[in-house]
Amino acid sequence: MKHTPEVHTVPDIKLFAGNATPALAKKIADRLFCKLGDAAVGVFSDGEISVQINENVRGADVFIIQSTCAPTNDNLMELIVMVDALRRASAGRITAVIPYFGYARQDRRVRSARVPITAKVVADFLSSVGVDRVLTCDLHAEQIQGFFDVPVDNVFGSPVLLEDMLSKNLDNPVVVSPDIGGVVRARAIAKLLDDSDLAIIDKRRPRANVAQVMHIIGDVQGRDCIIVDDMIDTGGTLCKAAEALKEHGANRVFAYATHPVFSGNAAKNIAESVIDEVIVTDTIPLNKDIEALEKVTQLSMSAVLAEAIRRVSNEESISAMFKH
Template sequence: MKLIAGNSNETLAKAIAEHLDTPLAQAEVRRFKDNEIFVEIQENVRGEDVFFIQSTSFPANDHLMELLIGIDALRRASARRITAVIPYYGYGRQDRKVGGRTPISAKLVANLIVTAGANRVLTLELHAGQIQGFFDIPTDNLFSTPVLERDIREHCADVNKLMIISPDVGGVVRARALANRLGADLAIVDKRRPKAGVSEVMHIIGDVSGRDCILVDDIVDSGGTLCNAAEALLKEGAASVSAYCTHGVLSNGAIKRVEDSKLKELVVTNSIDPNARKSASGRVRTVSVAPLMGDAIWRIAHEESVSSLFE
């Protein structure tokens, strides 16, 4: 088994390698003067089971091209099997046509990865589960629920006061899974989105009075949805509001928005490199998914069940 890291999230890649007690293989990703990307694998990978670790986070296009060119380099180097390990799948929110003459970019990116030569994909918390069907190769979609559950139990004074909140109707399945593991109740924020990147809270479905509420989502981008939901929950009598999100995109002044909001804390995973953020915040905390992804990689390499990680 060989582990290779792209430039998008070397921190996570090193943590996965440490968890597996397997050093990262030597590879170089560099750019020519015209900014063309060049990937050179500096170890023999012929006949090897290779895992290329690369989130397609900001800058998404550069990191996507690194992934595609790296896969192509491994295929031409006669790797036996190439697994694209994508902790954060960029373009995942473009999973359907939202209007006339619009693309389904999540499918296009899947086609590119398959065409480049990947034999299978390992990813984390896809924005929509059906994206797995966009790939014509085996795809394992991990869930961050065990990681979030463990952190909540470690930092929550009274689990009996907890209420898990889905910030929209589309995230109910995700929120219910976490609520069931914690033995907590579930509430839903009924919101509408008049345009992309803008959300308005309409109603709170459920009684949140006196409860410690935890908003659960897959992606936090601008942070507007979570901040608006926190304010609405507190108006309905919630004792406190925190948020747990798998992918901390945190663009467009999101960290300052969280700082100025009623949120007690925002917890994200390191699926996107936290060192890439332009500013830090005492209210934004990171938990690691390296053990989860490392265990999944080990199981794939040894032909064992991945789904049993969540049983």
């Protein structure tokens, strides 16, 4: 896999940002040597979203940078209304850059339960207002790309996370998948990390956001363990996983995830856990309680996303970014 890319100027695009990830949007703009577009994005007195585009976008290649993280519904509506405003202002092409795609965990009907497939609803919503394509990062389930009627590019946080892993001076590392569903992701990281061994945590989840770690599949005795996942939510599963690894003789335990959701008691769970360090990216801003934790480190996805934007604008390959 290639290292974090160097990005060159793209003078003929326009970048706009909502209120979800302003710091990340600014970093992306800086890497592309351009300024964020002039838009007033706020709320009316009754809470409705207010958007006004204050510059000419006619015929422009426009990218809107907006994660649909908490407050999820507000950020989603901001994105939707911004797309509509830009479409009505005759933007040539609109790409929704969604570093963290909210509602992605509601992607199927488990055992035919009477529940919505909300990821599909959001995909239809975005397509219906005039999004021409979507650029996102580490979708919870890659098949969500098929929910859209427009092209979707799903880039990965692994180049950013891998660089940090390689700087850790790891002792006989083993990459750990926190569940069976994450084995493909963990195996890919293990291959890139000098073809390291793989371990799997077998757990059962009695209800949402609660998980019971059962046992470890693989050898972790006396080894540095790297847990990899796409996101960390309450951190309950992660902390129990780390405890199980330590009980099985693991040396240090590092947790890597692209999306720092960190809801509920996440700060308390992580602070009281045996995890040595939690490493995440900036697809979602950290809340103050998480920022205060010394064991949490945040890396930036700005270089990867900026290069992806440049490639989309220039009609170049996105997959070539991740070949090794």
